[in-house]
Amino acid sequence: MRATFPRDFTLGIIPILLIGALWQAIVAYGYAPPSLLPPPGQVFTRLAQQLVGLDYLAQAAATLLRLFVGFAIAVVLGIGIGLMAAVHRGVDAVVRPLVRVLAPVPKVALYPALLLLLGFDHASKIALVAADALFPILLSTYYGASTIEKKLVWSALAAGTPPRQVLYKVVLPAALPSILTGCRIGLVISCIVVFLAEMISSTDGLGYLLVRAARSFQTVDMFVPLISISLLGLVLNALFYCARRVLLRGFPEV
Amino acid sequence: MSAVAGEGGARRGFSIGPFTPLFACLGLLVVWQIGAMLLATDSIPTALEALRAVPDVLGSRDGLVNILDSIRRMAIGLSAAVVVSIPLGLVMGRLRAVAAFFNPILMVIYPVPKAALMPIIMLWLGVGDLSKTLVIFLAVTLPIIYHAFEGAKAVEEKMIWSGMAMGMSRVEILARIVLPAALPEILAGCRTGLVLALITMVTSEMIARKSGTGNILFNALDMGQYDTVFAMIIVIGALGIVLDAAFDRLRRLLVAWAETRQDIPLSFT
Amino acid sequence: MRPLTMPRTMAEEVSRDAEIAAAPPMIAIEGVSQIFKTAGRREHVAISSINLSIADGAFVSILGPSGCGKSTLLYIVGGFVVPTAGSIKVRGKAVTGPGPDRGPVFQEFALFPWKTVLGNVIYGLRQQGVPRAEAEERGHRLLAMVGLKGFEAFYPKELSGGMKQRVAIARTLAYNPSVLLMDEPFGALDAHTRTRLQNDLLDIWERDRKTVLFVTHAVDEAVYLSDKVVVMSRSPGRIKQVIDIDLPRPRRRAELLLDPHYQKYIVDIERLIEDAPEEAVHP
Numbered sequence: 083m084r085a086t087f088p089r090d091f092t093l094g095i096i097p098i099l100l101i102g103a104l105w106q107a108i109v110a111y112g113y114a115p116p117s118l119l120p121p122p123g124q125v126f127t128r129l130a131q132q133l134v135g136l137d138y139l140a141q142a143a144a145t146l147l148r149l150f151v152g153f154a155i156a157v158v159l160g161i162g163i164g165l166m167a168a169v170h171r172g173v174d175a176v177v178r179p180l181v182r183v184l185a186p187v188p189k190v191a192l193y194p195a196l197l198l199l200l201g202f203d204h205a206s207k208i209a210l211v212a213a214d215a216l217f218p219i220l221l222s223t224y225y226g227a228s229t230i231e232k233k234l235v236w237s238a239l240a241a242g243t244p245p246r247q248v249l250y251k252v253v254l255p256a257a258l259p260s261i262l263t264g265c266r267i268g269l270v271i272s273c274i275v276v277f278l279a280e281m282i283s284s285t286d287g288l289g290y291l292l293v294r295a296a297r298s299f300q301t302v303d304m305f306v307p308l309i310s311i312s313l314l315g316l317v318l319n320a321l322f323y324c325a326r327r328v329l330l331r332g333f334p335e336v
Numbered sequence: 337m338s339a340v341a342g343e344g345g346a347r348r349g350f351s352i353g354p355f356t357p358l359f360a361c362l363g364l365l366v367v368w369q370i371g372a373m374l375l376a377t378d379s380i381p382t383a384l385e386a387l388r389a390v391p392d393v394l395g396s397r398d399g400l401v402n403i404l405d406s407i408r409r410m411a412i413g414l415s416a417a418v419v420v421s422i423p424l425g426l427v428m429g430r431l432r433a434v435a436a437f438f439n440p441i442l443m444v445i446y447p448v449p450k451a452a453l454m455p456i457i458m459l460w461l462g463v464g465d466l467s468k469t470l471v472i473f474l475a476v477t478l479p480i481i482y483h484a485f486e487g488a489k490a491v492e493e494k495m496i497w498s499g500m501a502m503g504m505s506r507v508e509i510l511a512r513i514v515l516p517a518a519l520p521e522i523l524a525g526c527r528t529g530l531v532l533a534l535i536t537m538v539t540s541e542m543i544a545r546k547s548g549t550g551n552i553l554f555n556a557l558d559m560g561q562y563d564t565v566f567a568m569i570i571v572i573g574a575l576g577i578v579l580d581a582a583f584d585r586l587r588r589l590l591v592a593w594a595e596t597r598q599d600i601p602l603s604f605t
Numbered sequence: 606m607r608p609l610t611m612p613r614t615m616a617e618e619v620s621r622d623a624e625i626a627a628a629p630p631m632i633a634i635e636g637v638s639q640i641f642k643t644a645g646r647r648e649h650v651a652i653s654s655i656n657l658s659i660a661d662g663a664f665v666s667i668l669g670p671s672g673c674g675k676s677t678l679l680y681i682v683g684g685f686v687v688p689t690a691g692s693i694k695v696r697g698k699a700v701t702g703p704g705p706d707r708g709p710v711f712q713e714f715a716l717f718p719w720k721t722v723l724g725n726v727i728y729g730l731r732q733q734g735v736p737r738a739e740a741e742e743r744g745h746r747l748l749a750m751v752g753l754k755g756f757e758a759f760y761p762k763e764l765s766g767g768m769k770q771r772v773a774i775a776r777t778l779a780y781n782p783s784v785l786l787m788d789e790p791f792g793a794l795d796a797h798t799r800t801r802l803q804n805d806l807l808d809i810w811e812r813d814r815k816t817v818l819f820v821t822h823a824v825d826e827a828v829y830l831s832d833k834v835v836v837m838s839r840s841p842g843r844i845k846q847v848i849d850i851d852l853p854r855p856r857r858r859a860e861l862l863l864d865p866h867y868q869k870y871i872v873d874i875e876r877l878i879e880d881a882p883e884e885a886v887h888p
Contacts, residue, residue, distance in 0.1 A: 252717070
């Protein structure tokens with residue numbers, strides 16, 4: 083792996099550089115007016131400016147707040163319900179049909195209902211994020227918990243673990259790889275959903291910034307939130323990867 | 337803890353009856369009804385009121401046209417994405433250089449909600465069908481590429497070697513060995529793609545209000561026609577469920593030979 | 606291989622055996638049957654009407670071809686599976702579920718991947734409320750006993766199969782069960798490791814002579830290790846015959862392999878197993 087990393091890196095950089103060059107070329111040669119497609123230099127300068135600006139940071143903070151709170155709710159509910167459904171037949175019988183029905187429904191269709199119920203500020207966005215991120219976490223927890231090696235549970239029971247404790251002493255840790263995969267997906271979905279929700283209907287946040295810039299035809303300002311959300315996604319992904327490596331120290335790499 | 341600490345040798349039933357999802361729907365509607373009656377605000381109609389508004393929405397010319405427009409855009413975006421993404425993903429799965437080439441740029445694009453590209457794309461391509469279809473296309477390509485990539489990567493070397501020994505060309509091997517072998521994984525990606533297409537369709541219409549289901553939704557919201565809002569939610573929800581069920585049928589048909597891993601797939605919204 | 610106890614005289618052996626016979630059986634398996642429902646709603650009789658008495662301190666092997674239900678019987682004794690009919694009593698008390706008096710060792714090792722080797726071994730002790738420092742100290746001693754000193758901080762994934770099984774054995778011994786239930790514990794290991802572990806198991810067993818129920822499909826393993834071999838027939842699993850293995854302890858592999866008594870046991874038992882007509886496998 084190490085020997086090929088430099089090669090992979092150079093290969094991977096090429097499309098990004100190419101697109102950058104293409105972008106610059108299109109603007110420089112006048113194929114697109116700067117009002118429609120500002121040159122990359124301008125965009126990134128603007129981004130750097132904004133990143134230290136208070137207004138921008140306040141908007142980003144609002145987005146991050148909704149993102150993390152929504153995600154946290156989805157994690158707690160998803161893992162909780164997923165585990166319970168995997169071990170308890172009664173819970174399973176109720177949860178599975180509900181998930182089967184609700185999972186394919188685009189939760190964003192519920193957004194108007196949430197707006198009506200919870201208002202136009204943080205709560206409706208947090209609820210939407212939670213609703214969207216819930217399902218992958220729940221599904222992967224359920225899958226992970228149902229497919230753990232039965233003998234692990236038996237070993238724990240024989241060692242004197244009371245049956246009630248098996249859930250968090252054995253099932254949860256054993257299902258952790260699967261759970262974390264679901265959480266990663268849920269995290270990306272949270273990024274996407276919070277941004278969209280803010281675009282559709284909000285008075286603050288990164289998504290709102292995009293819409294505001296669009297309305298005033300400030301093309302450069304439109305790119306800034308987009309790049310921000312992409313960067314945010316990458317950073318969160320990297321952080322998650324580190325967290326995963328620590329949490330799954332003992333597990334063989336699958 | 338009976339289900340996990342295997343008792344009496346009984347196998348855990350992994351199939352749910354065909355009617356249980358129906359019961360789940362009914363259950364949800366009942367909860368909605370009761371909740372709405374308890375809340376007793378104008379802005380949240382009861383389930384019955386919303387259901388009564390559904391035929392109005394579907395029956396009205398305007399409503400029907402909007403919905404059909406939506407479906408049409410989604411279908412085009414989906415098909416185009418499938419045609420492009422599957423080959424790309426397969427090639428990426430088998431040729432490391434290609435994977436290394438595309439991977440970073442895909443990772444950069446991944447967290448960006450494609451519907452968020454709407455305002456920019458609208459500037460370039462206007463508010464019509466093309467911008468929305470393009471956005472759906474972009475949204476769907478990513479999961480399909482990823483799944484095709486993973487599926488192709490996982491194909492056993494020995495199967496490929498058999499093909500080579502039989503004198504098949506690289507392209508033939510890709511089409512006749514790798515593709516079928518990776519099909520279960522690809523179809524899982526398509527299922528995700530379907531869900532994403534639906535979401536992107538609705539959100540792109542919510543952002544570029546000109547036609548479509550998202551448009552009806554927010555128009556009705558703006559005009560205070562709350563019955564219509566919820567009726568539309570039911571319609572979109574039903575659309576999602578029906579499409580997903582139909583796709584699952586198709587998937588089972590196509591890959592009946594694959595060992596069934598599990599009943600509930602890891603589909604994400 | 607150094608013996609851990611002096612070889613017993615014949616007289617000592619006989620008097621000990623008499624003691625054991627007089628006491629109530631350690632494990633009483635009465636009329637146990639197990640019926641599984643298969644996917645096609647058919648019924649598969651795994652084991653049928655098993656009656657078996659196992660004395661305290663006996664090393665008993667359950668031997669049979671694959672699918673004869675021997676593992677199922679073990680799981681029933683362990684309380685992991687509820688039998689369709691019949692009962693199990695351990696020391697006179699009915700078995701209602703798993704417990705630290707019957708410690709399992711599985712073929713798949715079943716070590717907790719998220720815990721270190723030491724963490725795995727002291728798990729049972731911590732469950733019983735033993736304070737951490739003391740538990741760790743006992744864990745260290747156990748690991749030394751199974752020959753894994755120095756591996757305390759390793760994770761199971763970093764160990765070979767043989768080492769993992771040693772950890773599993775140490776983990777079970779840690780909570781001091783009166784009965785050891787071993788389900789083809791060396792089945793997943795290569796021949797060389799298997800031999801070493803068989804010898805190590807005997808060494809460990811000689812120290813306190815726990816009751817052992819040992820499931821295997823290898824005739825030589827059963828004869829080498831046990832006091833009694835219970836031969837089971839193919840599905841539906843029934844006890845064909847119980848054979849007393851009258852070979853002196855401690856057992857030395859090199860000597861035993863050349864011992865005609867040992868060889869005769871092997872030949873007789875193999876013939877006994879082969880006698881079973883090929884029954885059709887129920888689809």
